[in-house]
Amino acid sequence: xxxxxxxxxxxxxxxxxxxxxxxxxxxxxxxxxxxxxxxxxxxxxxxxxxxxxxxxxxxxxxxxxxxxxxxxxxxxxxxxxxxxxxxxxxxxxxxxxxxxxxxxxxxxxxxxxxxxxxxxxxxxxxxxxxxxxxxxxxxxxxxxxxxxxxxxxxxxxxxxxxxxxxxxxxxxxxxxxxxxxxxxxxxxxxxxxxxxxxxxxxxxxxxxxxxxxxxxxxxxxxxxxxxxxxxxxxxxxxxxxxxxxxxxxxxxxxxxxxxxxxxxxxxxxxxxxxxxxxxxxxxxxxxxxxxxxxxxxxxxxxxxxxxxxxxxxxxxxxxxxxxxxxxxxxxxxxxxxxxxxxxxxxxxxxxxxxxxxxxxxxxxxxxxxxxxxxxxxxxxxxxxxxxxxxxxxxxxxxxxx
Amino acid sequence: xxxxxxxxxxxxxxxxxxxxxxxxxxxxxxxxxxxxxxxxxxxxxxxxxxxxxxxxxxxxxxxxxxxxxxxx
Ligand code: HEM
Ligand code: SF4
Numbered sequence: 001x002x003x004x005x006x007x008x009x010x011x012x013x014x015x016x017x018x019x020x021x022x023x024x025x026x027x028x029x030x031x032x033x034x035x036x037x038x039x040x041x042x043x044x045x046x047x048x049x050x051x052x053x054x055x056x057x058x059x060x061x062x063x064x065x066x067x068x069x070x071x072x073x074x075x076x077x078x079x080x081x082x083x084x085x086x087x088x089x090x091x092x093x094x095x096x097x098x099x100x101x102x103x104x105x106x107x108x109x110x111x112x113x114x115x116x117x118x119x120x121x122x123x124x125x126x127x128x129x130x131x132x133x134x135x136x137x138x139x140x141x142x143x144x145x146x147x148x149x150x151x152x153x154x155x156x157x158x159x160x161x162x163x164x165x166x167x168x169x170x171x172x173x174x175x176x177x178x179x180x181x182x183x184x185x186x187x188x189x190x191x192x193x194x195x196x197x198x199x200x201x202x203x204x205x206x207x208x209x210x211x212x213x214x215x216x217x218x219x220x221x222x223x224x225x226x227x228x229x230x231x232x233x234x235x236x237x238x239x240x241x242x243x244x245x246x247x248x249x250x251x252x253x254x255x256x257x258x259x260x261x262x263x264x265x266x267x268x269x270x271x272x273x274x275x276x277x278x279x280x281x282x283x284x285x286x287x288x289x290x291x292x293x294x295x296x297x298x299x300x301x302x303x304x305x306x307x308x309x310x311x312x313x314x315x316x317x318x319x320x321x322x323x324x325x326x327x328x329x330x331x332x333x334x335x336x337x338x339x340x341x342x343x344x345x346x347x348x349x350x351x352x353x354x355x356x357x358x359x360x361x362x363x364x365x366x367x368x369x370x371x372x373x374x375x376x377x378x379x380x381x382x383x384x385x386x387x388x389x390x391x392x393x394x395x396x397x398x399x400x401x
Numbered sequence: 402x403x404x405x406x407x408x409x410x411x412x413x414x415x416x417x418x419x420x421x422x423x424x425x426x427x428x429x430x431x432x433x434x435x436x437x438x439x440x441x442x443x444x445x446x447x448x449x450x451x452x453x454x455x456x457x458x459x460x461x462x463x464x465x466x467x468x469x470x471x472x473x
C-alpha cells in the first residue's frame with residue numbers, strides 16, 4: 001500500500017509516458033503531447049504501440065477483424081479467457097444477445113429505488129461527521145453492495161468479495177512473480193466462490209441473475225459451468241473498481257471545483273450531462289488493449305499481425321479534433337460523443353448500470369452533504385491504469401446535515 | 402432559428418446500445434429489449450427537431466443521421 005500522506009512524485013513536464021504513476025492525477029496534458037508528437041507510436045520504447053487520436057481509437061474499437069480483443073488467459077489470475085471481453089464477434093454476439101437485455105437501461109432504471117437505498121444507507125454512516133475518506137467510506141462499498149444484490153449474492157459476502165478482487169487488481173507485492181502468484185491464488189478462490197453458489201442454484205434455481213445464467217439458453221443451448229464462471233469473473237473485475245474509480249474521480253473533481261459542485265447542488269437535473277462530461281474528461285478506464293490480427297497501416301505506421309496495441313481512451317476523449325475546446329470541462333457540452341465506455345461490439349455491458357449508480361450516488365451524496373472540499377493540507381492520491389482515487393480526504397462544509 | 406422537421410435514419414447494424422438516443426430524444430427513439438435504439442417515427446415534426454439532432458450528434462457509433470428539411 002502506498003503511503004497516503006506522500007504527495008505524488010513530480011511528473012516530468014515534457015513526458016509522453018501516460019503510464020507514469022506520477023501523472024495519474026492529471027494525465028490530460030500528457031495525452032495532448034502524445035497526440036501531437038506520436039499519435040500512433042510507442043510512448044515507452046519497447047512497449048506496445050498506442051493509438052491516441054479519437055478517430056484512430058474509434059476505428060480500432062469498431063474493427064475487431066483487424067484489432068482483436070482475444071487475449072491469452074492468465075494475466076489477471078484467470079485460467080480461461082474472459083467472456084465476452086476476450087471473445088470477438090460473431091461468437092461474442094451470442095453472449096451479448098443474452099446479456100444485453102439483463103443490463104438494459106430499462107432494467108437498470110427499474111432498480112433505482114434499491115440502489116438509492118443502498119447509497120443513502122452508506123451516506124448515513126458518515127453524513128454527521130466532519131469529513132470522510134471518500135474511497136473507503138463510499139466509493140468502494142457502494143458498487144459492490146449494489147452488485148451483490150443484483151447477482152443475488154448475500155450482502156455479508158462484501159468483505160470477502162472485495163478482498164478477492166483487490167488481490168487481483170492490486171496484489172500486495174513488488175516482485176512480478178510474487179504478484180502473479182497472488183493473482184493466481186486469488187483467481188482460484190474466485191472460481192471456488194462462484195462455484196459454491198452455482199452448485200446451490202443448480203439444485204434449486206432462484207429469482208436472480210445467477211439463476212438465469214444457469215437456466216437460460218444462449219445461442220440455442222445452456223451455457224456450461226466454465227462459460228458462466230468466465231462471465232462472473234469478468235463482472236467481478238470489470239464491474240466494481242470501474243465504478244469506484246469513476247466516482248472517486250468525479251467527487252475529487254467536484255471537491256476541487258466549488259462552483260461546479262454548487263451548480264449540481266442547485267440544479268440536480270444537470271447531473272446526467274455533468275456525468276457524461278466528467279466521464280469524458282476523467283476517463284477512468286484510460287486504455288484498452290487489442291492484438292493486431294492482420295497487417296494494417298494506420299497513421300502511416302505499419303502494424304504487423306500479432307502486435308499488441310493499446311487504445312488510449314483517455315486521449316481520444318480529450319482530442320480537440322473531436323471535442324472543441326477539449327480542455328474545457330463544460331457540464332452542458334453538446335454534442336458529447338465520449339467513448340469512456342468504449343465503442344463497437346465491446347461497448348461496456350455495464351454502461352447503463354454505471355450511469356444509474358453514478359447519478360444516484362451524486363444525488364444522494366449532495367442531498368446530505370452539499371458542501372465539501374479536499375481536507376486542508378492533504379492531497380488526493382490517484383493510482384494509474386484504472387484511475388482510482390485511492391485516497392480522497394474530504395472535509396464537509398458549514399456543518400449542514 | 403426553429404426550422405421545420407426532417408428525415409431521420411437509424412442504422413441498426415451499427416447500433417450497439419449506448420442508449421444516448423432514447424435518453425436525449427425520448428420522443429423520437431424507443432429502447433428495445435437489448436437496450437438498442439428503435440425509431441418511433443420516420444419523419445420528424447418540427448417540434449422534435451432538436452431531439453432528433455441531439456440523438457444524431459451524440460450517438461457514439463454514428464448510427465443516426467438526421468436531415469432537416471430545408472428551412473423555409
Ligand atoms: C463507470 C464505470 C465503468 C466504466 C468506465 C467501464 C468501462 C468499460 C470499457 C471502456 C469497456 C470496453 C473494454 C474494451 O473495449 O476492451 C468495458 C467493457 C465491459 N464492461 Fe464496463 N465499465 C464500467 C462499469 C461496468 C459495470 C458496472 C459492469 C457490470 C456488469 C461492467 C461490465 C463490463 C463488461 C462485461 C464488459 C465487456 C463487454 C464486452 O466485451 O462485450 N462495466 N467497460
Ligand atoms: S445512441 Fe447510437 S448506439 Fe446508442 S442506442 Fe442509440 S443508436 Fe444505438
